[in-house]
Amino acid sequence: MKKAFKLEGLNCANCAEKIEREIKALEGVNFASVNFMTSKMVIEGDDARFDDIIKAAQRIVTRYEPDVVVKKA
Amino acid sequence: MPIEPHQRRIAEIAIGLGLFLFAVLLEAENAARLLLFLAAYAVTGGDVILRAARNVSRGQIFDENFLMSVATVGAFCIGQYSEAVAVMLFYKIGMLFQDRAVEKSRKSIAELMNIRPDYANLKRGDVIDRVDTDEVNIGDVIVIKPGEKVPLDCVVVEGSSTLDSSPLTGESMPKDVREGDELLSGAINLNGLLVARVTKNASESTASKILDLVENAAAKKSRSENFITKFARFYTPAVVGGAAFIAVVPPLALEGAALGDWVYRALVFLVISCPCALVISIPLSFFGGLGAAARKGILVKGSNYLEALADAEVAVFDKTGTLTKGTFEVQEVVSKGIYNNEEILKFAACVESFSNHPVSLSIRRAYGKEIDAALISNVKEIPGQGVTATVDGRFVAAGNARLMQMLGITVEDPGEAATVVHVAVDGEYKGYIVIADVIKEDAAKAVSELKAQRVKRIVMLTGDAESVAESVAMSLGIDEAYGGLLPADKVQKVEDLMAGKSAKGKLIFVGDGINDAPVLARADVGIAMGGLGSDAAIEAADVVIMTDEPSKVPAAIKIAKRTLSIARQNIAIALGVKGAVLALGALGMASMWAAVFADVGVTLIAVLNAIRVLGSDL
Numbered sequence: 001m002k003k004a005f006k007l008e009g010l011n012c013a014n015c016a017e018k019i020e021r022e023i024k025a026l027e028g029v030n031f032a033s034v035n036f037m038t039s040k041m042v043i044e045g046d047d048a049r050f051d052d053i054i055k056a057a058q059r060i061v062t063r064y065e066p067d068v069v070v071k072k073a
Numbered sequence: 074m075p076i077e078p079h080q081r082r083i084a085e086i087a088i089g090l091g092l093f094l095f096a097v098l099l100e101a102e103n104a105a106r107l108l109l110f111l112a113a114y115a116v117t118g119g120d121v122i123l124r125a126a127r128n129v130s131r132g133q134i135f136d137e138n139f140l141m142s143v144a145t146v147g148a149f150c151i152g153q154y155s156e157a158v159a160v161m162l163f164y165k166i167g168m169l170f171q172d173r174a175v176e177k178s179r180k181s182i183a184e185l186m187n188i189r190p191d192y193a194n195l196k197r198g199d200v201i202d203r204v205d206t207d208e209v210n211i212g213d214v215i216v217i218k219p220g221e222k223v224p225l226d227c228v229v230v231e232g233s234s235t236l237d238s239s240p241l242t243g244e245s246m247p248k249d250v251r252e253g254d255e256l257l258s259g260a261i262n263l264n265g266l267l268v269a270r271v272t273k274n275a276s277e278s279t280a281s282k283i284l285d286l287v288e289n290a291a292a293k294k295s296r297s298e299n300f301i302t303k304f305a306r307f308y309t310p311a312v313v314g315g316a317a318f319i320a321v322v323p324p325l326a327l328e329g330a331a332l333g334d335w336v337y338r339a340l341v342f343l344v345i346s347c348p349c350a351l352v353i354s355i356p357l358s359f360f361g362g363l364g365a366a367a368r369k370g371i372l373v374k375g376s377n378y379l380e381a382l383a384d385a386e387v388a389v390f391d392k393t394g395t396l397t398k399g400t401f402e403v404q405e406v407v408s409k410g411i412y413n414n415e416e417i418l419k420f421a422a423c424v425e426s427f428s429n430h431p432v433s434l435s436i437r438r439a440y441g442k443e444i445d446a447a448l449i450s451n452v453k454e455i456p457g458q459g460v461t462a463t464v465d466g467r468f469v470a471a472g473n474a475r476l477m478q479m480l481g482i483t484v485e486d487p488g489e490a491a492t493v494v495h496v497a498v499d500g501e502y503k504g505y506i507v508i509a510d511v512i513k514e515d516a517a518k519a520v521s522e523l524k525a526q527r528v529k530r531i532v533m534l535t536g537d538a539e540s541v542a543e544s545v546a547m548s549l550g551i552d553e554a555y556g557g558l559l560p561a562d563k564v565q566k567v568e569d570l571m572a573g574k575s576a577k578g579k580l581i582f583v584g585d586g587i588n589d590a591p592v593l594a595r596a597d598v599g600i601a602m603g604g605l606g607s608d609a610a611i612e613a614a615d616v617v618i619m620t621d622e623p624s625k626v627p628a629a630i631k632i633a634k635r636t637l638s639i640a641r642q643n644i645a646i647a648l649g650v651k652g653a654v655l656a657l658g659a660l661g662m663a664s665m666w667a668a669v670f671a672d673v674g675v676t677l678i679a680v681l682n683a684i685r686v687l688g689s690d691l
Contacts, residue, residue, distance in 0.1 A: 012137065013349065014137070014348060017302055035288065036353070037356060038179075038360075040288060042289070063131050063132075064136075066124075066127060
C-alpha cells in the first residue's frame with residue numbers, strides 16, 4: 001500500500017532527512033520519502049502492517065518536529 | 074483579528090531588539106543591565122530554549138535549537154551578555170528571513186506547476202454541481218466554462234472553444250477544439266463553453282500524472298544531494314566534538330591559557346555547527362531545476378537525470394517521429410510489371426491495412442478507398458522489414474529491399490533518398506512506392522544548439538534505408554547516421570557508442586517512446602518525445618518531452634547545466650564560509666557575530682541563489 005501525506009509546518013530540511021531515514025528503516029516499509037520542498041511524505045509498505053507503520057511514522061515526525069501536523073494529502 | 078505566526082515572530086524580534094539596545098546604552102555595569110539583557114534574551118530566545126529542552130527530553134540532541142541554546146547560555150556564563158543576546162537575536166532574524174525565502178520558493182514552484190484542477194462541474198440531467206474531481210467517474214459528463222481548467226481527461230461532446238495547454242507543454246500557441254476532440258486535464262479553456270465526457274478518473278488524468286512525476290522526482294537524488302546528506306550526518310557531531318575539545322584541552326594543556334577565551338572559541342564552533350545551509354539549498358536548487366524544466370514541458374524524473382544531462386557527451390536521436398514528423402506521404406508510385414499504379418497501391422494498402430505504422434497509414438491515405446478486410450488473411454508483420462499477407466488468394470509482400478531479399482526476389486535500388494516500399498505479388502516483383510517523411514522545423518536548430526553546448530557526438534539511428542539516413546543527416550548537420558537498423562541493432566549501436574565515450578560523459582537517447590523502450594532503458598538518459606497523453610512513453614523514459622520539438626533537448630541540457638552550477642556554487646559558498654569561520658574561530662580571530670553570519674547568513678544567500686534557477690528565462 002502506498003500513501004501520501006502533507007507535513008504542514010515543515011521548516012527544517014535537516015529534520016526532513018532524518019525523518020525520511022528513520023521511516024525507511026521501519027520494518028515493513030518498502031519505500032519512504034520526505035520531500036522538504038513540497039512538504040510531502042510518501043510511504044509504501046506491507047498492507048498487513050500499514051496501520052502500525054503509519055502510527056510509527058507519526059511518532060517519528062513528532063519526535064523531530066513537534067510542531068508539524070501530519071495531514072492526508 | 075488573529076495574530077499570524079510570522080507577525081508574532083516579528084513582534085518578538087522587535088521587542089527583543091528594543092530591550093537589547095536599551096541595555097547596551099545603559100553604561101553602568103549593574104544588575105539592572107543584566108536583567109534587561111535577560112529579558113531581551115527571554116523574549117527572543119525563549120522558544121528556542123523550550124524547544125531544545127523538549128527535544129532533549131525526547132532523546133534528540135544535536136539539533137539546531139539545542140546548539141543555539143548551549144552557545145548562548147554559554148556566552149552568558151562567561152559574561153558575554155551582549156553577544157549572547159545579539160547572537161540569539163540575529164539567529165531569529167535570520168531564521169525568519171530563511172523561512173520566508175523557503176516559503177516564497179515553495180510558492181513559486183507551486184505556481185509553476187499550477188495545473189491541479191480544483192473542482193469539476195458535474196452535469197446530472199439538467200443539474201450542474203460543483204464537485205471535487207475525486208467524485209467524478211469515467212463516463213460522467215462535465216461542463217467546462219471559459220477561464221476554467223480542464224479538470225479531468227475527457228472528450229468533447231458539445232461545443233467548441235480554444236484551449237491553452239501551455240501549463241502542460243510550455244507551448245503558448247492556443248489550440249482549437251470541438252466535438253470529438255480529446256482534452257487533457259490541466260489545459261485552460263479560453264473562450265467557449267464545453268460539455269465533455271470524462272475518460273479518466275482524477276488519479277489517472279494527465280495533470281495528476283505530471284504532478285506525481287515531478288513531485289516524486291526529488292526522491293531520485295543526485296550525487297551532490299547524496300554527498301550533502303552523508304556530509305550533514307558527520308558534520309554536526311564533528312564540529313560539536315571540536316568545540317568540546319577546544320573548550321577543555323587547550324586550557325589544561327597550555328600554560329596561561331584563559332578558560333573564558335577558549336570557551337568563547339568553542340561557542341563560536343557551536344553556532345556554526347548546523348549544516349542547514351547545505352541541507353536546504355542543494356535540494357532546493359535541484360527542485361528548482363525540475364520545476365523550471367516542467368514549466369517548459371520537459372518532465373525530468375529525478376535529480377540524478379538532471380545531473381546526467383549536464384554531462385551529456387553523446388546525443389543519439391531516433392529519426393522517425395523525433396527529428397522528422399513521422400507523417401509520411403506517398404510521393405511516387407513506380408510500376409515494374411503489368412499492374413498500374415492504382416493496383417500497386419491497392420495491393421500495398423491491403424497488406425498494410427492492419428498496421429498502424431506511419432508508412433502503412435500513408436499508403437492507405439494515398440489509396441483513399443475502402444478496403445475489404447474479408448479478402449485479406451495470413452497477415453505477418455516482420456519488424457524492420459515489412460508485411461506479407463494473402464490478398465484475394467495471392468501472396469503479397471510489401472516492404473524494404475531486405476524483405477524482398479529474404480523472399481528471394483531481386484529488386485533494383487531506385488536511388489531515392491526516401492523510404493521505398495517494394496511490392497511483390499506471388500513472388501514476382503511488381504514495383505515500388507516512394508514515401509517521404511517531413512523534417513521538423515526546429516530539428517536543425519536542435520542539432521546546432523547541442524553542438525554549441527559541447528555535445529561531442531550527435532548520432533542518428535533509423536530503420537530506414539542508409540540513403541534516407543544520409544540525406545536527412547546531411548540536411549540537419551548531423552555527422553553520424555546509421556540506417557537500415559532493426560530494433561535490436563539500435564540497442565547494439567547504442568551499446569557501442571556507450572563503450573566509445575569517456576567515463577564521465579553521458580549518452581542520451583531521444584526517441585518517440587513507442588517502440589524504443591529497450592534503447593531508452595539502455596542509455597544513461599532516455600528521453601521520450603511527444604509524451605503528452607502517451608502513458609507508455611511516460612513509463613519508459615527518464616525524461617519526457619511533452620511537445621514533439623527536438624529543440625527541447627538542448628533546452629533541457631541548458632537547465633541542467635544551470636542547476637548544477639548553482640548547486641555547486643552553493644556547496645562552495647557554504648563549505649567555504651563555514652570552513653573559514655571555523656578556522657578563524659579556532660585561532661580566536663572570529664567573533665560569535667561572524668559565526669551567526671556563517672550559519673544563518675550563508676543559508677539565506679544559498680536559498681536566494683537557488684531560487685535563481687527558477688527566475689531565469691532560459
